[in-house]
Amino acid sequence: MSDFLRVFDMLAWFPENISTFGQALDDLFAVIYWISVAIFFLTFGLMAWFMVRYRARPGHRGYNYHGNNVVELTWTILPTILFAGIGLYSDDIWEKTKYPEQMPAPDVEILCLGKQFGWYFLYPGADGEFGANAYNNRANRALMSATNPFGIDRNDPKAQDDFVVENQFRVPVNANVMVRGSSIDVLHSFFLPHARVKQDVVPGTWMNIWFNLFKTGTYELACAELCGGGHGAMRAEYKVLSKAEYDTWLDGEIAKQAAIMSASAESSETPAGEAEASSEEASADAPSDNATDDVWGEE
Amino acid sequence: MSTTQLETHEHAAHAHHDEHGHHDHHDHHELPWYRKYLFSTDHKVISKQFMLASMIFLFLGGLAALMLRWQLAYPGQPVPIIGSLMPDAWVTEAGSGIIAPEFFVKLTTMHATIMIFFVIIPMAVGMFGNFCIPLMIGTDDMALPRLNMWSFWLVPPAGLILLAGMFTDSGFATAGWTSYPPLSADINKPALEFSGQTLWIISIFMVGFSSIMGAVNYVATVLNKRAKGMKLFDMPLTVWALFITAIIATLGTPVLASGLAMLFFDNFFHTSFFLPDSLVASGSFPGGGQPVLYQHVFWFYSHPAVYIMILPLMGIVSDVMATFSRKPVYGYKAMVFAIAGIAFLGFIVWGHHMFQSGMNPLLGTTFMLSTIVIAVPSSIKVFNWLGTLWRGSIHFSSAMLAALAFVSMFIIGGLSGIFMASAPVDIYIHDTYFIVAHIHYVLFGGSLFGIFAGIYYWYPKMFGKMLNETWGRRHLFWSFLAFNATFFPMHILGVGGHMRRIYDPNIYDFLKGFGGMNEFITISAIVMGFAQLILVANILYSLKWGKAAPRNPWHANTLEWAAPAHPGHGNFDTDITVYRGPYEFSVEGREEDYWPQWIPGASKTVHHRTVVVDEHQQASTVSA
Numbered sequence: 017m018s019d020f021l022r023v024f025d026m027l028a029w030f031p032e033n034i035s036t037f038g039q040a041l042d043d044l045f046a047v048i049y050w051i052s053v054a055i056f057f058l059t060f061g062l063m064a065w066f067m068v069r070y071r072a073r074p075g076h077r078g079y080n081y082h083g084n085n086v087v088e089l090t091w092t093i094l095p096t097i098l099f100a101g102i103g104l105y106s107d108d109i110w111e112k113t114k115y116p117e118q119m120p121a122p123d124v125e126i127l128c129l130g131k132q133f134g135w136y137f138l139y140p141g142a143d144g145e146f147g148a149n150a151y152n153n154r155a156n157r158a159l160m161s162a163t164n165p166f167g168i169d170r171n172d173p174k175a176q177d178d179f180v181v182e183n184q185f186r187v188p189v190n191a192n193v194m195v196r197g198s199s200i201d202v203l204h205s206f207f208l209p210h211a212r213v214k215q216d217v218v219p220g221t222w223m224n225i226w227f228n229l230f231k232t233g234t235y236e237l238a239c240a241e242l243c244g245g246g247h248g249a250m251r252a253e254y255k256v257l258s259k260a261e262y263d264t265w266l267d268g269e270i271a272k273q274a275a276i277m278s279a280s281a282e283s284s285e286t287p288a289g290e291a292e293a294s295s296e297e298a299s300a301d302a303p304s305d306n307a308t309d310d311v312w313g314e315e
Numbered sequence: 316m317s318t319t320q321l322e323t324h325e326h327a328a329h330a331h332h333d334e335h336g337h338h339d340h341h342d343h344h345e346l347p348w349y350r351k352y353l354f355s356t357d358h359k360v361i362s363k364q365f366m367l368a369s370m371i372f373l374f375l376g377g378l379a380a381l382m383l384r385w386q387l388a389y390p391g392q393p394v395p396i397i398g399s400l401m402p403d404a405w406v407t408e409a410g411s412g413i414i415a416p417e418f419f420v421k422l423t424t425m426h427a428t429i430m431i432f433f434v435i436i437p438m439a440v441g442m443f444g445n446f447c448i449p450l451m452i453g454t455d456d457m458a459l460p461r462l463n464m465w466s467f468w469l470v471p472p473a474g475l476i477l478l479a480g481m482f483t484d485s486g487f488a489t490a491g492w493t494s495y496p497p498l499s500a501d502i503n504k505p506a507l508e509f510s511g512q513t514l515w516i517i518s519i520f521m522v523g524f525s526s527i528m529g530a531v532n533y534v535a536t537v538l539n540k541r542a543k544g545m546k547l548f549d550m551p552l553t554v555w556a557l558f559i560t561a562i563i564a565t566l567g568t569p570v571l572a573s574g575l576a577m578l579f580f581d582n583f584f585h586t587s588f589f590l591p592d593s594l595v596a597s598g599s600f601p602g603g604g605q606p607v608l609y610q611h612v613f614w615f616y617s618h619p620a621v622y623i624m625i626l627p628l629m630g631i632v633s634d635v636m637a638t639f640s641r642k643p644v645y646g647y648k649a650m651v652f653a654i655a656g657i658a659f660l661g662f663i664v665w666g667h668h669m670f671q672s673g674m675n676p677l678l679g680t681t682f683m684l685s686t687i688v689i690a691v692p693s694s695i696k697v698f699n700w701l702g703t704l705w706r707g708s709i710h711f712s713s714a715m716l717a718a719l720a721f722v723s724m725f726i727i728g729g730l731s732g733i734f735m736a737s738a739p740v741d742i743y744i745h746d747t748y749f750i751v752a753h754i755h756y757v758l759f760g761g762s763l764f765g766i767f768a769g770i771y772y773w774y775p776k777m778f779g780k781m782l783n784e785t786w787g788r789r790h791l792f793w794s795f796l797a798f799n800a801t802f803f804p805m806h807i808l809g810v811g812g813h814m815r816r817i818y819d820p821n822i823y824d825f826l827k828g829f830g831g832m833n834e835f836i837t838i839s840a841i842v843m844g845f846a847q848l849i850l851v852a853n854i855l856y857s858l859k860w861g862k863a864a865p866r867n868p869w870h871a872n873t874l875e876w877a878a879p880a881h882p883g884h885g886n887f888d889t890d891i892t893v894y895r896g897p898y899e900f901s902v903e904g905r906e907e908d909y910w911p912q913w914i915p916g917a918s919k920t921v922h923h924r925t926v927v928v929d930e931h932q933q934a935s936t937v938s939a
Contacts (some may be wrong), residue, residue, distance in 0.1 A: 029810040031825045045740050045810075052730040059697060059726050066704040067719070070640070071711070077908050078641030078901035079706035082923045087702070088649045088695070095694040099733070103687040106737040107680050113739055114676040131595070150593060157593035165595065200595040202498040203606060205671065205746060209812035209825050212743050218606050218673045219497060220591020236825055240746040240814045242491045244498060245417030248818030 031209050034231040034256065038212035040109050048102060119226040122194035124187055127151050128225075129165050130197070130204030130217050133246030135237065137185040138166045140178055142270045147175020151196055151222055165200050170277070179273040183252040188262040189232050195225040204250065205241035216241050229256045354468070356460035357884050358445045361467045363777065365441035368470055369434050370851070375478075376429035377844050381837075383422040386414045388830075388837035390819040404486055416818040420489050421511070423816045425477075427492035428515065431624070432522045433474055435758060438766050439627040440526070440564070441467065444533055444557045446773060447631075450875035450882070451554050453542025453891035453913070458535040466528035473521035480511030488515035491816065493617070496581060496589035496609050502596035506585040516579045523568045523575070526623075530568070533561035542874060542913075544893035548651070549912065551873045551897040552644060555651050556630025559658045563619045563626075566662070571616035574609060610672055614665035622661045625725075625757060626654055628765025629696060632718040634897075635768050636700060638871045639715035640707030641908050643898035643925075646699045653699075656692040664689055670738045671745045679738045686736040693729050697722065708901070708908070712869070713787030717768035720795050724760025728753055731806065749809025755802045767791065767850070774854070775868045779881025780861030783853050790849035797843035804832050870909045873897045877913045889913075899925055 022028050027046055033039060112118055127138040127149070140146045150157045150167035159167035168175050187193045197206050197217040205216045206225055215225045232255075239250035257265065355361060385394050391413055394401070398412025405418040414422070445463065449456050457463045480487040488511045490499035501510050537558045541550070550558075577588040585600055589609040592602025637644045644650060666674065666682030700722050709715070731753040735741045744750065767790075774782045813826055820826040820833065867876035878887050891913050899910040902918065904927035910916070917928040 023804070023807065026807060026810050029807050031812055041739050041743055044737060045734065045743075048734050048737060048740065052733065055730060056726065059701065060723065062701050063704065063719070063723065066701065066707070067709060067711075070704060070707045070709050072641075072708045076708050078708040080643060080899070080901045080903060080924050081645070081706065082643050082898075082920070082925070083646035083649065083699070083702065084923055088646050088699075091698040092691060092695055096688075096691050099687045099690045100684075102733065102737060103684045106683060106687075106739055109739040110676070110679055110683065113742065114679065116676070160593050160595055162595055167593075200593070201502060203495055207746070207812075207814065209743075214671050214742050214745055216672045218591075220593055220602075220605070221607070221673060223673050236823055238812075238814055238817075238823060242420065242423075242495070242498065242816045244489060245415075245420050247420060247816060248416060248814075248820075249822060251822055 032231075033210065033212060034229045034233070034235065035208075035211040035213065036228040036230060037109075037113050038210075041113070041212050044106060044109055047105070051098070051102070113226075116224055119194070119224065120192045120228075122226070123191040124193045126185060126187075126193065126195050127166060128185070128195045128197040128206065128217070130199040130201075130206070130239065130243070130250075131165065132201050132244050133239070133250040134183050135185075135250075135252045136165050137181050138168075138178055139181070139266070139269065141273060142177045143174060145174050147172035147178055149175065149178070151198070160200060162200075170280075176277050177270055177273055179269050181269070184254060185237075185252075186255045186257055186262060186265055187229065188259050189256050190228065190230055191259075192226065192228050195227075197223045197225050202243050203241045204239045204243050207238045207240035208235065208254070209238065210235045214240055232256045232258055354464060356456070356464050358449050358457050358460070358463060359777065359882065359886075361463055362442050362444075362446035364467050365437045365445065365470070368467075368474070369437045369442065372429050372433040372437075372474060373847075376426050376434055377847070379422045379426035379429065381840060381844055382414065383419055383426065384837040384840045386419055386818065387820065388834040390821055402481075417489070418486070419818045420491075420816060421487040424488050424491050424515075428477065428488070428519070429474075430758070431492060431620075432519060433470070433477075435624045435762050435766075436522070436526065436620070437470060439624055439762060440557070440560060441470070441529060443553070443627055443631060443766075443769050443773075444529060444561070446777060447553050447875065448533055448536055448557055449540070450776070450878060450886060451551050451873050452537065452540060452545060453874040453877070453887065453893065454536070454540040455885045455887065457532050458539055459532045462528050463532050466525045466532065469521050469525035469528075473518045473525070476514050476521070477518035480514045483509055483511050483514065485510040485512070487511040490515075493610075493613060494578065495613075496578060496606050497594060497596075499578060500581040500590055502590070502594055502598050502600070504582075504598060506598070507583060510582075513579070513582050516575050516582060520572060520575045520579070523572050526564050527568045527572075530561040530564035533557055534565065537561075542891040542893050545912075548648065549893055549896050551630070552633040552647070552650055552654075553627070553630035553873075556626045556628075556633075556654055559654050560623050560626045563623055563658050563661065567616040567619040567623075570612060571620075574612035574616070577612075578609060607669070607672055607674055610669050611665070611674075614668045615662070618665040618668065619658070619661040621757070622657055624762050625765070626657065628721065628762050628769070629654065631769045631772070632721045632765050633700070633703070634871075634873065635714045635718040635772050636703050636722075637898045637900065638772075638869050639710045639712055639718075640703055641710070641900045642703055642707040643896075643900060644699065645702030645705070646695075647896065647898060649695055650699055653692040653695045657689060660685060660689040660692070667736055667738075667741070670741045683736060683738040687733070690729065690733060690736070693725075697726055697729070712771070713782065713784055713791060714768050714771035714869075716788060716791045717764050717771055720764040720791065721761055721768060724756055724764060724798070727803075728756030728761055731756060743812070744809050746815050747809040748805040748813045748815060751815055752802050752805035752809060755805070760798055760802070764791075764794075767794070770850075770854075772869070773875070774857070775864030775880065776875055776878070776882070778858055778861075779864050780857045781864050781868065782857045782861060786849055786853045790846060790853065793846035793849070794843060797839045797846055800839035801836050801843055804836050808832060808836075867911070870907070872899060872909050872911045874912055877911065895925075902927055905930065 033042055129136040146152055148156050148169040150160050156167035156169055199217045199219040203216055203218055207214045211227050211229055213227050215223050217223055234253055234255050237252040237254055393412030403409045407413045407415045490512055499512050501512050504510050580586040581588055581590055587601045587604040589606050590600045590604045633644050664686040666678050667686040670679050771787055808829055811829055813820055864880045866880050893912045894915055895912055897912055901908045902910050902925050916930045918925050919928050
């Protein structure tokens with residue numbers, strides 16, 4: 017029964033909010049919702065009343081009345097004030113969530129690329145800095161390929177420890193996370209329902225996607241922009257971890273990346289470009305190898 | 316110009332008409348059959364052609380909707396009845412009858428494309444525009460009848476080209492009705508090769524052309540061919556709405572055409588208007604383009620286009636409500652200004668479709684504010700409709716019930732629009748079922764119920780027969796009930812985060828609880844689909860066995876009711892002079908509760924009310 021009643025309470029259907037700005041968005045939704053409910057009952061009530069009260073009956077005529085400018089002005093000005101209020105209230109929240117200059121300095125920075133039909137993430141590795149890649153160096157866009165989606169130049173010392181994970185990412189709890197998102201083929205949309213985050217990612221452009229999550233756990237990332245036949249299956253998971261757990265995972269990934277780099281260094285007789293390509297192939301494949309059924313395979 | 320001469324000749328030869336117009340008229344061997352029924356320049360025939368074509372497309376679009384609803388409610392189960400008939404490319408494996416993920420996306424694309432470009436626009440603008448404008452302004456035909464004929468005859472080939480997509484290697488178009496590049500540029504297809512998407516672009520370009528031809532004609536007709544004595548502010552709101560819609564279409568559609576032309580070049584010749592330089596694709600592109608630019612161009616047309624799809628119906632609903640409330644439209648001029656205001660604001664709000672597209676968030680602020688302002692003229696219209704009901708004498712005919720359904724559903728659709736107009740709320744609900752619910756409340760609950768109102772209202776004039784009112788009510792009752800059962804729960808899906816156009820919601824943990832609701836929606840949608848058969852049956856049955864219609868069955872005031880019950884080529888059998896505005900119902904001092912525009916007589920206005928001065932005075936108040 018309570019499940020049935022929930023149909024009449026739209027606000028009860030939101031997934032749990034885990035983002036610092038999520039509550040403001042949900043509250044704004046609730047404000048508009050209750051205003052809408054009030055307008056709904058006002059207009060539907062009037063309509064129902066008029067339909068009953070003024071139904072055609074013998075001996076009654078309609079009232080020849082063409083309208084009144086005072087009334088017209090009233091119902092022009094009152095909605096204007098109401099809607100302008102909603103607009104200004106909304107704009108305040110919009111600026112705080114999406115204006116780049118209002119975004120806090122990031123604690124963690126991740127690059128993200130959508131592809132048909134999955135997601136790549138690039139972490140800066142042990143040094144905490146990205147080497148040259150397609151995000152920070154325009155020339156590296158020429159290196160972008162299916163095996164090296166981020167256009168990483170592994171000859172750059174800073175890029176040697178940058179590591180790629182596929183269809184999963186992890187962030188520490190209570191940290192300002194900045195995801196720079198783009199795409200290698202068509203439009204996708206980076207949608208974290210629980211975090212109230214949505215941003216289309218556009219090939220050729222890098223979007224700033226900012227959030228700060230306060231609850232640990234495993235959540236889902238979905239693609240929200242039609243991207244082809246596999247659009248509906250473009251699902252990924254992400255984990256919000258405590259700082260200690262996040263560091264442990266980070267160390268593990270850094271070690272894996274180091275192993276890949278030293279393996280490719282051993283076979284360094286091959287020309288540089290080829291080595292770079294094969295190493296990138298290995299690193300891109302690494303997470304998916306042990307993740308055929310479960311992206312969290314190693315746990 | 317032999318056609319024009321023929322028409323004038325016919326018109327003169329038939330100055331005397333019986334009540335049923337030109338039944339014998341066509342036997343007068345001026346025109347061969349294909350000029351009467353196929354390539355006719357008579358606006359009423361063209362209107363019926365739009366009606367027939369759109370109804371065929373309505374069936375196809377509805378079928379696509381039910382197929383994709385089946386997949387959402389029963390993922391991975393074979394489609395009943397038609398499942399076994401589907402070609403191998405449509406199903407997961409030959410003979411399985413289960414819709415394949417790629418085909419599911421094509422279904423969403425085809426459903427929306429057909430419904431928007433081949434059903435709602437041709438019906439709202441093509442069918443009613445053609446039928447109503449010449450009759451309601453008291454003239455014999457459009458200003459440019461042959462252009463009018465062309466505007467219809469571009470639609471069937473465009474539809475066939477769209478459907479021919481299924482014979483290409485890639486099948487129907489895949490990129491959604493919005494066709495955002497790079498997806499719609501088919502970046503993995505070789506150049507100079509046709510895909511379903513290429514054909515989609517050509518097809519929409521053609522219907523856009525048809526739209527422009529119709530629109531310039533409407534503007535020319537309204538401005539030049541009004542009956543003697545008819546001032547602009549004597550025009551019924553239907554004509555006002557169609558007139559302003561035509562202006563929107565002439566201004567907006569060429570922009571869409573330019574966008575589609577660029578997209579065609581990207582798709583077919585591998586140029587890069589919309590393609591950036593870092594695509595990882597098998598095709599090779601020069602790069603340097605910007606995908607978001609397409610969205611700006613597309614929505615610069617397609618946002619005004621949603622008003623193209625609803626403004627004509629707002630006009631129709633106003634006329635129907637006045638007639639069946641036996642009252643003038645409350646605030647007639649305010650209604651005209653509200654239509655004009657919506658039309659103007661409609662051109663500066665397109666960015667609200669793009670809040671999450673990656674355009675500068677500063678633009679989000681400006682587009683949010685302009686979008687929220689557009690709620691003002693919309694609420695003026697709603698309040699004026701309520702004011703029209705106030706102190707009326709309301710007759711619940713089928714047309715009136717459909718008009719009331721329009722108003723109530725438009726209120727809900729308008730309110731849900733405020734949510735997505737607010738950019739921060741849109742972050743979460745963008746591209747979810749909340750948007751799907753909103754568009755269907757305004758386009759189905761609004762436009763389609765408005766179209767129903769128009770059909771029930773003008774069917775007697777179109778075909779000379781009355782529709783069956785009992786079956787009309789049944790059709791509207793079941794449509795209304797099933798419509799709300801189908802689309803209201805979609806708001807809740809949207810709040811739950813359910814994305815649009817996804818093949819199987821069950822793969823997401825956060826959507827696990829919505830299976831039952833998806834099933835409920837699908838069952839309601841099937842009921843709604845079958846309810847439309849009542850309308851089709853009523854239309855076909857009444858065509859043959861319906862009661863003969865009188866000239867003015869609803870006791871309405873506008874000029875089309877001065878024409879014979881089933882007007883032939885040339886429309887009117889008397890000279891029409893207009894003496895007053897279109898909504899003089901229940902005038903004090905008159906025995907009848909309506910006072911048609913073409914009946915002579917003088918009146919004056921006292922405290923916003925019309926009072927008879929001299930019922931028999933000839934042409935006294937006219938000062939055109």
